[in-house]
Amino acid sequence: MTIEYKAIWIAMLIFLAVAGSGQRGPAIVPNGAHFPNPGGTSSTYSTAGGIDLTGPFFQSMGTNGRSCGSCHQPSDGMSVSAAHVQQRFDTTQGLDPIFRTVDGSNCNHDIDVSTVEARSAAYSLLRTRGLIRIAIQVPANADFAVVSVDNPYACGETDTISQYRRPLPSTNLSFLSAVMFDGRESSPLTGTIKILPTNYPQSLRSDLLHQSVDATTGHAQGDGTRPTPAEQQQIVDFEMALFTAQATGRGTGNLDARGATGGPKPLISQPFFIGTNSQIPVFENPASGPFNPAIFNTFDAWAGLPYNDPRAAVARGQLVFNSKPISITGVAGLNDDKAAGGLVTGGIPVIAGFCGTCHDTPNVGNHSFPTPLNIGTGEPTPANQSINLGGLDLSYLPKITVRSNVTGEEKTTSDLGQALIDGRFDHVGKIKGPILRGLSARAPYFHNGSAQSLLDVVHFYEVRFGVVFTPQEEADLVAFLSSL
Numbered sequence: 001m002t003i004e005y006k007a008i009w010i011a012m013l014i015f016l017a018v019a020g021s022g023q024r025g026p027a028i029v030p031n032g033a034h035f036p037n038p039g040g041t042s043s044t045y046s047t048a049g050g051i052d053l054t055g056p057f058f059q060s061m062g063t064n065g066r067s068c069g070s071c072h073q074p075s076d077g078m079s080v081s082a083a084h085v086q087q088r089f090d091t092t093q094g095l096d097p098i099f100r101t102v103d104g105s106n107c108n109h110d111i112d113v114s115t116v117e118a119r120s121a122a123y124s125l126l127r128t129r130g131l132i133r134i135a136i137q138v139p140a141n142a143d144f145a146v147v148s149v150d151n152p153y154a155c156g157e158t159d160t161i162s163q164y165r166r167p168l169p170s171t172n173l174s175f176l177s178a179v180m181f182d183g184r185e186s187s188p189l190t191g192t193i194k195i196l197p198t199n200y201p202q203s204l205r206s207d208l209l210h211q212s213v214d215a216t217t218g219h220a221q222g223d224g225t226r227p228t229p230a231e232q233q234q235i236v237d238f239e240m241a242l243f244t245a246q247a248t249g250r251g252t253g254n255l256d257a258r259g260a261t262g263g264p265k266p267l268i269s270q271p272f273f274i275g276t277n278s279q280i281p282v283f284e285n286p287a288s289g290p291f292n293p294a295i296f297n298t299f300d301a302w303a304g305l306p307y308n309d310p311r312a313a314v315a316r317g318q319l320v321f322n323s324k325p326i327s328i329t330g331v332a333g334l335n336d337d338k339a340a341g342g343l344v345t346g347g348i349p350v351i352a353g354f355c356g357t358c359h360d361t362p363n364v365g366n367h368s369f370p371t372p373l374n375i376g377t378g379e380p381t382p383a384n385q386s387i388n389l390g391g392l393d394l395s396y397l398p399k400i401t402v403r404s405n406v407t408g409e410e411k412t413t414s415d416l417g418q419a420l421i422d423g424r425f426d427h428v429g430k431i432k433g434p435i436l437r438g439l440s441a442r443a444p445y446f447h448n449g450s451a452q453s454l455l456d457v458v459h460f461y462e463v464r465f466g467v468v469f470t471p472q473e474e475a476d477l478v479a480f481l482s483s484l
């Protein structure tokens with residue numbers, strides 16, 4: 001056994017022993033431990049010296065046995081892959097605490113979970129797509145009305161809307177410009193603060209403190225006594241110390257070898273500020289530009305390797321990501337004239353952009369400014385209600401139709417996004433652009449799990465934006481994304 005593989009096995013054994021026994025004891029995932037995934041291995045580095053599996057993040061603080069770690073696992077880039085959720089279902093016959101009807105089952109009304117078969121049906125979205133049900137009330141002051149909710153699982157209320165989302169990774173958090181897909185933990189709705197150049201990082205920290213309380217009362221059905229203020233601090237300190245990335249790739253070996261800067265460690269010293277490298281000028285921060293579409297330089301050093309070397313493919317994929325022109329049209333938040341959040345878009349109907357227009361944080365890939373966007377991942381095509389604008393299957397998701405009180409216009413989507421946070425019709429379907437590190441550890445992709453693989457993601461962009469990639473470019477781009 002090589003040293004690397006020994007480290008993987010040691011980490012796996014420690015983790016499984018602790019996760020499986022439910023016992024407390026000194027246990028830590030050491031820095032440098034690798035966890036296998038379909039693209040190779042991922043690794044999470046903690047500036048606190050390792051992942052402490054005994055802290056409040058991994059303790060049951062509510063009433064249903066769940067901890068934060070039920071849905072944010074070190075083996076899965078601090079999210080959960082659907083494949084591993086299915087494994088947990090199989091090993092525990094669907095009794096692992098992630099399987100709870102509060103938000104783990106497709107719906108929460110009179111759900112039969114008395115047999116393995118019943119649980120298999122009740123938790124089908126969680127098992128197959130890694131989805132958690134997020135129910136949010138329609139704001140009283142909304143400028144739209146909910147016309148209909150067609151929910152295949154009987155959670156069809158029109159005043160509280162059930163939506164289905166992937167757990168966002170609780171790592172690399174120092175790069176966040178908004179907390180949660182719809183930014184609700186950085187918004188007045190939850191009494192939290194919008195993250196701006198002037199209040200970062202205090203705003204981010206206070207959002208995360210608040211989020212740790214909401215996650216416990218919500219997912220873990222807590223009674224409000226935990227996490228205590230001291231535990232909230234511990235959770236946020238724990239999360240903010242984590243940096244996650246793919247560490248080895250299939251055929252490429254270590255992603256930080258031969259001058260490349262993959263793996264989690266280089267992220268610790270990656271400079272970041274809110275609005276960094278924005279293509280669209282950010283009012284609040286004149287220092288945001290100039291925009292450089294070359295978001296990633298992680299694999300620059302592999303560019304000169306022989307064509308057939310798997311590392312050369314990763315470098316070519318990086319170049320595709322950094323330089324392929326994309327005509328961005330029809331994206332609410334960029335192309336509409338009502339874009340909020342300090343962006344001056346002026347309703348430009350077509351933006352000459354790149355992957356990095358929206359994934360602009362250098363070497364991280366999330367949107368550096370809180371600008372939720374609707375790229376259509378939850379929107380059915382007009383012709384076929386089961387296929388989204390990029391050709392992906394939406395048939396397992398609800399269809400929510402809303403009508404503007406002002407114009408009478410109607411929109412149908414599987415997720416209302418920011419519109420449920422601030423009640424604005426023009427914010428329907430808007431969500432944040434997530435961090436693109438550690439992707440291989442956490443399939444499927446997009447907020448609703450509609451892309452089963454990174455190739456599905458690439459196909460989405462081809463169909464949605466009319467980008468033409470050669471088969472080689474597609475394969476290279478996938479090799480690159482799976483190495484992040």
Ligand code: HEC
Binds near residue numbers: 178215
């Ligand atoms: C039942 C599964 C589940 C549990 C348990 C859970 N989470 Fe989450 N977490 C999610 C989901 C799903 C999302 C995304 C929800 C959304 O955006 O609407 C999320 C989002 C987050 C985010 C936001 C990251 C970002 O990029 O915005 C953080 C931070 C987080 N969780 C931390 C925690 C903490 C801390 C706990 C424990 C107190 C916890 N979670 C418990 C499922 C879970």
Ligand code: HEC
Binds near residue numbers: 326446461
């Ligand atoms: C117009 C803005 C925009 C452009 C251009 C764009 N993205 Fe995205 N990207 C987003 C948003 C917004 C999301 C979140 C969508 C969702 O979760 O439903 C996203 C999600 C993703 C994800 C899924 C991440 C996850 O955790 O599930 C990947 C991978 C990705 N983009 C890669 C790319 C690549 C590769 C390109 C270029 C071919 C690209 N993006 C171009 C805005 C954009």
